[in-house]
Structures are given as C-alpha cells and as structure tokens.
Amino acid sequence: MQKRNAIKYDLLADRYHLQTIDQLVDPLVKIETCIDFAHLAAEIDHVVPRPVSKKGGRPPFPTETMVRILVLKRIYNLSDEQMEYQLLDRMSFKRFCGLLHAINIPDRTTVWTFENRIGEAGAKAIFDGVTSQLLKKGFIARGGQIIDATLVPAPKQSFTKDEKEQLKQEAIPAHWKPTKRRQKDLDATWTKKHGKSHYGYKLSVNMDKKYKFIRKIVTDTASTHDSQHFERVIDKANTNRNIYADRGYPSAEREAWLKANGYRSQIQRKGHRNKPLSKTQQGRNHRIAKIRARVEHAFAAMEQMGRKLIRTIGQVRANFAMTMMAACYNLKRLAYFQRTGILAF
Structure with missing residues (x-):
C-alpha cells in the first residue's frame, strides 16, 4: 500500500504559520506592543522633514516602516543587503514592518538612503523618543x-x-x-x-x-x-x-x-x-x-x-x-x- 504524503497543503498556510509563530512568542510582537512606532516616526519627520520631490516619481515608503526596518537591522546586526533579503524571506519581519501583503519591499538602496538622510539627528530622535515613552510608562x-x-x-x-x-x-x-x-x-x-x-x-x-x-x-x-x-x-x-x-x-x-x-x-x-x-x-x-x-x-x-x-x-x-x-x-x-x-x- 502506498503511504500518504505527510506534508499537507493549504492556501492559508501562511496564516497558520503566523499563528504558530505567535504561540512560540514572537519577540517582535512584544516590542511592537510596548513602543509607539508612529510617534517615533513623527519625531523623525519633525527633526528631519521628508524631502519633497518636484519631479514626482514613486512615493517613498512611510517613515514608520523605515524606522521599524532600522530597528530590525540593529537588533539582528544585519547589513543592508541582508536586511533586504530577510524582509523578502521572513514572515515575522514583514509583519513587524507592515509589509506582509506588500508587493514592493524596501531594497538595500532604500534602506541605505533613508539611514543616511536622517543621520545622527534622526538616530537621536529615535533614542529620545524611546526615552520619552519610558517616562510615560513610569520608568x-x-x-x-x-x-x-x-x-x-x-x-x-x-x-x-x-x-x-x-x-x-x-x-x-x-x-x-x-x-x-x-x-x-x-x-x-x-x-x-x-x-x-x-x-x-x-x-x-x-x-x-x-x-x-x-x-x-x-x-x-x-x-x-x-x-x-x-x-x-x-x-x-x-x-x-x-x-x-x-x-x-x-x-x-x-x-x-x-x-x-x-x-x-x-x-x-x-x-x-x-x-x-x-x-x-x-x-x-x-x-x-x-x-x-x-x-x-x-x-x-x-x-x-x-x-x-x-x-x-x-x-x-x-x-x-x-x-x-x-x-x-x-x-x-x-x-x-x-x-x-x-x-x-
């Protein structure tokens, strides 16, 4: 008798995988629940305003998305090239950055350009923004x-x-x-x-x-x-x-x-x-x-x-x-x- 294939297939497999990741306690979910990334993005846009292109072209990715990417890059010590690959490959990364169902993913050049655009002032805005949220939580x-x-x-x-x-x-x-x-x-x-x-x-x-x-x-x-x-x-x-x-x-x-x-x-x-x-x-x-x-x-x-x-x-x-x-x-x-x-x- 021919044995059945142990692998099961389902069009909703990604959803089941994410549920399993949550059961295993995704550390990124914990980070997301304790930090207001929208507020961090607003602080950066205030300190380093987004450039306005007169030539039009494709709109840039939201600042919040890019801030989340920079956090992932630092926590996991990734190069820009590895950051691009992991965003394409890892569901937990895509979900954390709000890119789970996105067709276009920030590439290495986009990450490099954003990091250099906000510079030291942007990094300090992130550090100060996290500090202010600590104080609001009583720490x-x-x-x-x-x-x-x-x-x-x-x-x-x-x-x-x-x-x-x-x-x-x-x-x-x-x-x-x-x-x-x-x-x-x-x-x-x-x-x-x-x-x-x-x-x-x-x-x-x-x-x-x-x-x-x-x-x-x-x-x-x-x-x-x-x-x-x-x-x-x-x-x-x-x-x-x-x-x-x-x-x-x-x-x-x-x-x-x-x-x-x-x-x-x-x-x-x-x-x-x-x-x-x-x-x-x-x-x-x-x-x-x-x-x-x-x-x-x-x-x-x-x-x-x-x-x-x-x-x-x-x-x-x-x-x-x-x-x-x-x-x-x-x-x-x-x-x-x-x-x-x-x-x-």
Missing part, C-alpha cells in the same frame, strides 16, 4: 546612576608608510580615487585596554541603577579617555544622588565638582605607587563594584545584538550606529519588562 531614572564606557570595534584599516605620513599632515594621498577614499575610515583610532590593542570608537553611557535603562550617551573615538565624557553623561533627572563609576574616573577635581553639585561620589578609589589602598578603601571598592557591574549587563546585551561591531566608515555614521545601539537596547529592555509583567513603581 523614571531611580536608584542612582552608573557611568561607564565600552569600546565599539570598527573594520581595521591598513595604510602604507607613505600614506601614514601624508595622513599625519592632514593630506589625502594623491593616488586615492574617490571610491577608495570612501572606503577609508580616517576617524577611528587605536587604543589599548588590558594590554590589548583595539581599533574603532567609544560609547559612554549613563545607566540608572534600578531599571538598567541607558539614560544618556556620548559617542567618540576609541582613544578618547573614558573620564572626558563624565560630566556630559550626568543625568540630572535621576531621583537618587549617588553616582557610581570605576577606577578610571576618580580625580580631586571631579570629587569637588560632584560635591558642589549635590551628588554623592561612589567612584572606586585607585591605588598609586608606594601608596596602596587601605583595607577600608578596598572594601568600599568591592561594594561599589557589585553595583557598578550592572552596566556590564547592558554592554553584554549589545554584544548579543551583534558583538557591538559596526560596519560603517567615519565618525558620523559610527555615531548613528552607536546611538541606534543604545536605543535598541532600551527598546529590548522595555519589551523584557512587558513580557515578565514587571511594572514601574
């Missing part, structure tokens, strides 16, 4: 603030000895064609950390102790010392006056500044040659370390979104990528609270 900054920085790797550049000499003199090598110049990152820098060399950029953050949301950010090159961003990432809205940081931040001037501005310094002490830390200071450092380590959870979450690696060339695009990195971390963090039923109080 105000509480418990004190933790300040730290993380290195963000960029594609390493190789230069000849002659090219390095010309670049030191702020001159572009004459033999570089425009196409080659666009592929050379002249902004990223080298730095050393724990005896290892790193190339790329730096993201300094301020995270609230209670909810572990990133409240303030500053972007820079890798060689910039962490402490130079300290005052710029202070969050005046935090309800607690404690400020936690590691041994890279202490100085007499900073301690005086914190005291003058009504903050309580919880910065770890640093020992010096012939003047080691006392047992009391070591105990204090240990207590602070337990709290300060909470910021590492945020950096680990960013690592899971794509190893914190950026594929862009230049400071401007790196700033965009790092700002989106912080915004998407907050977005995923809010979705976690939504999924677990934890409410702000």
Whole structure:
C-alpha cells in the first residue's frame, strides 16, 4: 500500500504559520506592543522633514516602516543587503514592518538612503523618543546612576608608510580615487585596554541603577579617555544622588565638582605607587563594584545584538550606529519588562 504524503497543503498556510509563530512568542510582537512606532516616526519627520520631490516619481515608503526596518537591522546586526533579503524571506519581519501583503519591499538602496538622510539627528530622535515613552510608562531614572564606557570595534584599516605620513599632515594621498577614499575610515583610532590593542570608537553611557535603562550617551573615538565624557553623561533627572563609576574616573577635581553639585561620589578609589589602598578603601571598592557591574549587563546585551561591531566608515555614521545601539537596547529592555509583567513603581 502506498503511504500518504505527510506534508499537507493549504492556501492559508501562511496564516497558520503566523499563528504558530505567535504561540512560540514572537519577540517582535512584544516590542511592537510596548513602543509607539508612529510617534517615533513623527519625531523623525519633525527633526528631519521628508524631502519633497518636484519631479514626482514613486512615493517613498512611510517613515514608520523605515524606522521599524532600522530597528530590525540593529537588533539582528544585519547589513543592508541582508536586511533586504530577510524582509523578502521572513514572515515575522514583514509583519513587524507592515509589509506582509506588500508587493514592493524596501531594497538595500532604500534602506541605505533613508539611514543616511536622517543621520545622527534622526538616530537621536529615535533614542529620545524611546526615552520619552519610558517616562510615560513610569520608568523614571531611580536608584542612582552608573557611568561607564565600552569600546565599539570598527573594520581595521591598513595604510602604507607613505600614506601614514601624508595622513599625519592632514593630506589625502594623491593616488586615492574617490571610491577608495570612501572606503577609508580616517576617524577611528587605536587604543589599548588590558594590554590589548583595539581599533574603532567609544560609547559612554549613563545607566540608572534600578531599571538598567541607558539614560544618556556620548559617542567618540576609541582613544578618547573614558573620564572626558563624565560630566556630559550626568543625568540630572535621576531621583537618587549617588553616582557610581570605576577606577578610571576618580580625580580631586571631579570629587569637588560632584560635591558642589549635590551628588554623592561612589567612584572606586585607585591605588598609586608606594601608596596602596587601605583595607577600608578596598572594601568600599568591592561594594561599589557589585553595583557598578550592572552596566556590564547592558554592554553584554549589545554584544548579543551583534558583538557591538559596526560596519560603517567615519565618525558620523559610527555615531548613528552607536546611538541606534543604545536605543535598541532600551527598546529590548522595555519589551523584557512587558513580557515578565514587571511594572514601574
């Protein structure tokens, strides 16, 4: 007897597949339920108005659709080419972006053009928009603030000895064609950390102790010392006056500044040659370390979104990528609270 084919066919198969995805808990559905993407799109259109073409032509995709695509691109660390492919291939992506029944899907050029059009101002509008929605849901900054920085790797550049000499003199090598110049990152820098060399950029953050949301950010090159961003990432809205940081931040001037501005310094002490830390200071450092380590959870979450690696060339695009990195971390963090039923109080 011939066996029946185990595969069943149905014209409504896609609908059944989506129902199964929902039963398996689609993480994108959780994100969609906790963030008002229409409001984020309105913020971007206000900061970076949509261009009006006098020549007519095909109308652009809605800003909300493109914002959702940028969020997917950052969360899953996709290139523009992979973003185009996944939008064509994955039902959950198409549903999240409102393209489930659309014939035309934004291609790689459309994604690249939109990202470059809104630039840093657009990325900041997304970060600030997510932050404002956190506050509306009651997640105000509480418990004190933790300040730290993380290195963000960029594609390493190789230069000849002659090219390095010309670049030191702020001159572009004459033999570089425009196409080659666009592929050379002249902004990223080298730095050393724990005896290892790193190339790329730096993201300094301020995270609230209670909810572990990133409240303030500053972007820079890798060689910039962490402490130079300290005052710029202070969050005046935090309800607690404690400020936690590691041994890279202490100085007499900073301690005086914190005291003058009504903050309580919880910065770890640093020992010096012939003047080691006392047992009391070591105990204090240990207590602070337990709290300060909470910021590492945020950096680990960013690592899971794509190893914190950026594929862009230049400071401007790196700033965009790092700002989106912080915004998407907050977005995923809010979705976690939504999924677990934890409410702000």
